Every structure is written in C-alpha cells, then in structure tokens.
Amino acid sequence: xxxxxxxxxxxxxxxxxNKTNSHFKDYLKSVLEDTSKPYYQRxxxxxxxxxxxxxxxxxxxxxxxxxxALKKKLNSALEIxxxxxANVFLENGIDxxxxxxxxxxxxxxxxxxxxxxxxxxxxxxxxxxxxxxxSVDYAAIEKALQTKEGKKxxxxxxxxxxxxxxxxxxxxxxxxxxxxxxxxxxxxxTDDILVIEEQIKDYQSQKLVA
Numbered sequence: 450x451x452x453x454x455x456x457x458x459x460x461x462x463x464x465x466x467n468k469t470n471s472h473f474k475d476y477l478k479s480v481l482e483d484t485s486k487p488y489y490q491r492x493x494x495x496x497x498x499x500x501x502x503x504x505x506x507x508x509x510x511x512x513x514x515x516x517x518a519l520k521k522k523l524n525s526a527l528e529i530x531x532x533x534x535a536n537v538f539l540e541n542g543i544d545x546x547x548x549x550x551x552x553x554x555x556x557x558x559x560x561x562x563x564x565x566x567x568x569x570x571x572x573x574x575x576x577x578x579x580x581x582x583x584s585v586d587y588a589a590i591e592k593a594l595q596t597k598e599g600k601k602x603x604x605x606x607x608x609x610x611x612x613x614x615x616x617x618x619x620x621x622x623x624x625x626x627x628x629x630x631x632x633x634x635x636x637x638x639t640d641d642i643l644v645i646e647e648q649i650k651d652y653q654s655q656k657l658v659a
Contacts (some may be wrong), residue, residue, distance in 0.1 A: 457498040496622040503622075 460473045546554045591598025
C-alpha cells in the first residue's frame with residue numbers, strides 16, 4: 450500500500466491549462482537526466498506517477514457514481530418517511546407538535562393537479578395543419594457531401610469550412626504482461642526505492658529548517 454505521493458505525481462496534480470507548467474518540465478527533465486538510477490527505474494517512476502493520477506480519477510468516478518445513487522436513495526427514503534409520518538399523524542388526529550430545537554412538526558395539505566396528456570391520432574393531418582417543427586439534419590448533410598450528387602445538390606446552400614483539430618503527442622503507460630507475483634515484487638521494489646528517496650528529501654528539508 451502506497452502511503453505517500455510521488456513527487457512527480459504531486460507536480461502533475463498542480464498542472465493547469467492556464468499555467469506555464471515549466472516547473473513540471475524542469476523536474477521531469479531532471480528525472481530523465483538522473484543517471485544515478487537505472488533507466489528502468491526512471492521509467493517506472495514516471496509511469497507509476499501517471500498511473501496513480503489515473504487511479505485517483507477512476508476512484509473519484511466510482512465514488513461520484515456511488516454518491517449519486519446514495520443521494521437518489523436518500524431522497525426517496527426521505528419522502529417516504531415524510532409521507533408515513535403524515536399518515537401516523539392523521540391516524541392519531543395530530544395536526545401539529547411543537548418542538549424544542551425545531552419549531553414544530555405540522556401537516557401539509559394533500560394536493561393534486563391534473564395535467565393533460567395529448568395523444569396524436571393522425572400525425573399527418575396535424576402536420577398538414579402546420580403544427581410541425583423542422584430542423585436541419587447535419588448528419589444527413591455531412592453524409593451527402595461525401596457523394597458527387599450530394600455536393601452538386603447542396604453546393605448553393607451550404608458552405609464547408611475545414612477545421613483542423615490537433616491532438617498533441619502524449620505519453621502512454623504500457624503495462625508489462627507478467628505474472629501477478631512478479632509485477633507485485635517489481636512494483637514494491639520501485640515503491641521502496643522511491644519512498645526512501647522521498648524520505649531522504651524530507652529529512653534534508655527538516656535539517657535545513659532546523
């Protein structure tokens with residue numbers, strides 16, 4: 450179990466689109482140029498740091514989904530509790546109970562409202578009367594413009610402007626396909642080395658402060 454963040458991971462978490470992010474590039478460069486460690490440890494350090502961010506994102510996604518489900522369940526349970534409490538009050542002839550911390554418990558009157566549900570019996574007849582809404586089918590136009598006939602038919606009515614969407618180069622963390630035991634041993638070995646490195650830095654920082 451990893452108890453501390455890698456320094457690179459912490460720097461990744463502070464990156465932002467509206468920042469210069471130069472500190473991250475400088476630190477990453479120093480990691481890559483640190484020949485005191487084998488190349489594979491440097492690769493593991495970068496890959497594990499990136500994977501930790503991905504792991505956090507996955508955990509947050511799962512937590513958000515669980516929280517949304519819990520919120521929905523609690524909202525439903527709260528409304529049921531209010532209705533059942535109201536039923537108990539009505540059955541016992543209670544319309545109000547004063548509290549000490551709360552002001553009081555009171556009954557709200559039952560209400561009902563009627564909403565018209567429209568069922569169209571003849572869609573064509575309704576459309577011919579003018580009760581219709583049209584919108585441009587962009588997907589169909591895009592498909593038509595891929596043909597000579599479509600281009601000729603739409604030439605006077607549409608204008609095509611090429612828009613280039615650039616995707617920057619990104620690093621990809623490739624998982625080694627090895628047995629679970631070997632993977633765990635290698636990960637722990639790298640974790641131990643990195644943890645020791647961070648502890649040394651922390652100790653040095655404390656000495657400087659002292």
